[in-house]
Amino acid sequence: MDKKKKRVKEILRAAELMFLMKGFNNSSMDEIADLANLGKGTIYYYFRSKDEIFLSIIKREADKVYEEIVKRVSKEKSLYEIVKEIISFYLERNDSMLYKPYKYPIYWLLP
Secondary structure (H helix, E strand, O other): OOHHHHHHHHHHHHHHHHHHHHOOOOOOHHHHHHHOOOOHHHHHHHOOOHHHHHHHHHHHHHHHHHHHHHHHHOOOOOHHHHHHHHHHHHHHHHHHHHHOHHHOHHHHHOO
């Protein structure tokens, strides 16, 4: 992994933890920088705003969902089996959201 990707990953992880601990609205770029052991300027070098960091986390999670669905349906399956796989995946994720909502970025926006 190159230095830029590693740094972005560190920033996103720190932001994810900060949003989890304090919520999105109560977190600051300074706190994210401190948690990542980086200067605030370094954070702004990679991201223009806290909103951009949040959207990057959402995109990363959406990419994971997409990859999982593709993995489940890319084999030679009937339409029925594909629909069944997608529904199963959806139900598994929703079940997880009920018991561990803090894992999902939308949770961090709640007051």
